[in-house]
Amino acid sequence: DAKTTQPPSMDCAEGRAANLPCNHSTISGNEYVYWYRQIHSQGPQYIIHGLKNNETNEMASLIITEDRKSSTLILPHATLRDTAVYYCIVRVAGGGADGLTFGKGTHLIIQP
Amino acid sequence: DGGITQSPKYLFRKEGQNVTLSCEQNLNHDAMYWYRQDPGQGLRLIYYSQIVNDFQKGDIAEGYSVSREKKESFPLTVTSAQKNPTAFYLCASSIVGGYEKLFFGSGTQLSVL
Numbered sequence: 001d002a003k004t005t006q007p008p009s010m011d012c013a014e015g016r017a018a019n020l021p022c023n024h025s026t027i028s029g030n031e032y033v034y035w036y037r038q039i040h041s042q043g044p045q046y047i048i049h050g051l052k053n054n055e056t057n058e059m060a061s062l063i064i065t066e067d068r069k070s071s072t073l074i075l076p077h078a079t080l081r082d083t084a085v086y087y088c089i090v091r092v093a094g095g096g097a098d099g100l101t102f103g104k105g106t107h108l109i110i111q112p
Numbered sequence: 113d114g115g116i117t118q119s120p121k122y123l124f125r126k127e128g129q130n131v132t133l134s135c136e137q138n139l140n141h142d143a144m145y146w147y148r149q150d151p152g153q154g155l156r157l158i159y160y161s162q163i164v165n166d167f168q169k170g171d172i173a174e175g176y177s178v179s180r181e182k183k184e185s186f187p188l189t190v191t192s193a194q195k196n197p198t199a200f201y202l203c204a205s206s207i208v209g210g211y212e213k214l215f216f217g218s219g220t221q222l223s224v225l
Contacts, residue, residue: 032212034212034213036214041200041219041221042216042218042219043116043202043203043204043216043217043218043219044155044202044214044216045216046213046214046215049212049213087154089212091212093212094209094211095211095212096211097143097160097162097206097208097211098157098160098168098170098211099145099147099157099160099170099211099214100211100212100214101154101157102147102154102155103154104152104153104154105154
């Protein structure tokens with residue numbers, strides 16, 4: 001699986017858009033980008049994933065650059081409940097059941 | 113509601129003692145996983161199971177054991193051989209072929225007395 005790089009922490013004001021970057025410069029053509037988040041003392045929660053097109057669901061939007069070497073997770077109107085650690089993971093879809101690799105992620109703090 | 117239940121929420125282990133963490137799911141998922149998380153760190157894979165009666169070691173299996181006798185259950189035993197067991201333990205599950213979309217339990221915090 002390709003390696004990802006994320007900033008260790010970010011702040012965002014409540015009500016503003018939170019933009020979380022992820023660098024994955026060694027991504028392969030068949031690898032997807034997955035995002036999870038983990039609220040303190042809870043298990044991680046799946047947010048969204050994509051291959052090369054931008055994706056949107058009820059939780060967030062995922063923007064992947066044309067060269068696919070980086071991506072941005074966007075929380076359009078951040079609330080205090082969005083304070084969490086966000087993980088960016090690159091992985092071949094339909095790969096083996098050998099688990100995902102969760103790095104340290106980005107600790108997003110939403111300020112009131 | 114479907115989901116994954118981990119128990120207990122908090123667990124204390126004495127020196128030389130084995131302890132077992134419970135993980136039950138009613139999502140009808142075939143694959144199940146155990147992760148360990150230390151403060152400020154990511155998750156590390158301990159064991160995973162793709163099907164009943166079969167499981168594989170992850171990256172840090174030493175000092176741990178598992179069983180998978182039922183599809184719904186994947187208990188983790190932290191043995192006395194695990195010298196640094198204090199951590200947050202997370203259980204997860206996924207469907208066959210959808211191994212990238214994991215569903216997690218709420219975790220068990222294990223501490224050593």
